[in-house]
Amino acid sequence: MILSIFPEGGLASSVITTVWVGVLVLCFFNLRFGWVLSGLVVPGYVVPLLVVKPMAALVITVEAILAYWIVWIFSEKLAPGRWPALFGRDRFMGLILASVAVRLSMDGLILPELSEWLATNYNQRLDWQSDLQSFGLVIISLLANQFWKPGLARGLFSMIVVTAITYLIVRYGLMEFTNFRLSAVTYMYEGLASSILASPKAYMILVLTALYASHMNVKYGWDFSGILIPALIALQWYQPTKILTSFAEAAVIYFIARQLLKTPWLQNATIEGANKMLLFFNISFVLKLIVGHSLVLLAWDVKTTDFYGFGYLLSTLLAIKAHDKDIFPRLLRSTLQVSAIGAILGNLAGIAVAFILPASAAQAGGEREATIEREQDLLVGAIGDARLRRATLADGSLDSASAQGLADALELLGAGLPPVAAGLAxxxxxxxxxxLPAGRLALLRMDGRGSDLLVHDQTAPSELAVVIEDPGAQPGLGLAAAKLARQLGAKWLVITTPQLAGAGTRPSVLQTFRSKWRGPVLSIQAGSTPGARVELADGSGTQLDIASLREVLPDVEIGLAAMRRTNAADVEAPAILTLPAQSIRRMLRIGLEEFQQPDRPCRALDHAKGSANFTQPAQRVFLRDEVLAPLLEERQDDGDLVISRAASRALGLDLYRCSEANSPLLALVGTQDQGRAIFDLSGRPDRIVMASLREEVGGSDGSTAPSARIMRDAAFAFARSSDASLLVFAPRELGYDGSQATMFGTIAQTAIDQLGDRPALALQIRSYPAADLAALAAGRVVVSTDRVASQSAESREIIGIVQDGGFDPVLAERSREWAGFEAFSQTALLYLNHSLNKRYAVLYVPTTAGKR
Known part of the structure; x- marks a missing residue:
């Protein structure tokens, strides 16, 4: 039986509830064992991260330890005989500054380098920006301060114990027997807390306000229950109503607590320390329960959390300080004054930095490229996920919480939500x-049941919403719809998937969007007719700007359909635009004219600048279905490959014509750790060559290392002598093994899938396995096949390929002396075993000898 204790839209999915549990646990250990009563929000803040982003919780702990060490060394080791040791608010201010420095180093340097090092040395890919990035504006300094009094070892132990018990209570208590859930936890000021690099002004305001509060405390004795109180309030001057609710909540808690302390059962009791904290915070929590349930019962169309104060303990701490000093009006005035001045100083500092360090044109161009790249990443993820769910028949309907969350977001945007700084989330x-920059905002689905995408343009000239319900119906359809939305100046772009028949009464993303959006809607569908056609029904003809549509699609036909209505009786059906493959190519061809002439050699060592790493299934599906499938299907007439070119650009890859020995080829180039592929559309589809780029750069002058050049020359030679249609390069030989969730693995497997059950041969090029085996092979290319028969027709064919490539071959014998030259199937070749009639051979090429 589930107890609906917590109000929906409020404490049922708020970190305030986990903080409440954490405070209870921490106060228990303080009263029972005398543990330090500091870092009150830390356990309740870390518990949701342990469930949602466990690596982020680990990064928080590591950064807190580093901040503690920096201040401890400065205060306890370097200070004696030089300057006074840090104490009280000075020490905490030092921890704040140290935590900012640590976060800058971690988020800006260490975590990206760590991710790159793991990918390079262990073929392990980590999305550090979402899985490793630290969290919280002040959580690092609070946790470091918690370590101070008991020492690092004991402080870390107590933190682990309290956090573990809080986790058990939340996970196996509240989540099992009540309506509380962590799948939709609302992190207050998460947008400011997610990345210091994305919100530098927030940290300026925080630090400067804390410094100013410390100064006013020393000069006038103003006490705010901690210098962080006015610093956090200073962040809310962009939302003055939040400041009002925070102080109103503090006043209510203050007066309720005063009345309770006058009652007979508390009047003579000692209510201090942890007991006082429990009393005031429980009053605050019960107050939030009452407000939340009241709003639900009254059915007011408002956001419950708007009626809560800012933060988790801020209102409670204000109420406690007002009770201790009995100076509530004075505390209110001093806190508001300091926070307002701090906010002004922080904004002025941001403006000054912008003038002193103006962004160069190159930096501005880089930011613009990053913006376009991010939007392309979101688009690729949505289209790839839609294709994946289409293939697996995955149900993408929304549960009640997700549907309500989307509806709330749509209402906020429809009401004219103020512009938000780019980079916040x-x-x-x-x-x-x-x-996103330029007044655009993306709504990303994060409930684990899909990656639907809604992009809102606050500055769009029209009220049009462009919707594509099934982007997997035709290659290039999703990209064409996105380009059409930009060219028509649409307010919305919605990318989703059709709802399954068995979804029941659960709403879909599209149904939820249509129930809240009253503007004109243009639905994009794939078609097989010769030209584009738009069908108008109900009142869509008066809402849609036909003239603007004809500017984009001059040959579009206009038709009228019978009256039709959607599920919501008050919502008119959209206009439906049918785009055949020819129209999709025409739309995507814009901006791709440079493709026509070869401008780079196939062996060029340049790299693409994209951000796709293919660790996500959606990216690999997009590469397979939007880039490779159209490319391989057009191998007969070469077509114009416009869909593959546009899709590869969206992935951040380069697809261009190149030439090798006077033969026109296609090169698909990824970033340095992704590899590349060379396609010969006139070659034999049943011949595939796998190679590796190895270490491409040699000396300080950037010249190519000889070993890499030899391996690359051999790869092109064998591709030409075998008439292979595909030469695919792994970024390094380690890429042959381990996870094939890479560009290299996706291309190789897609080429094999295209063949079905037809026979095929894959040649994998490797370097000699050990230096002491070089003498045995005498510098020749060692051929090792997947079958024991050494004189088979297949073996003789492979020997001929090596000879035609200009190398001297030798067939590896099945003896102990030749151990190491076996054709053991690394992961890249194991996929062949899952497809009929596929064979492979390994060609061991010496890196110190060339052709005959």
């Missing part, structure tokens, strides 16, 4: 809102 109820 916030997550609630299974959705994440990410602000």
């Amino acid at each position: 916030g997550r609630a109820n299974g959705w994440q809102a990410e602000a």
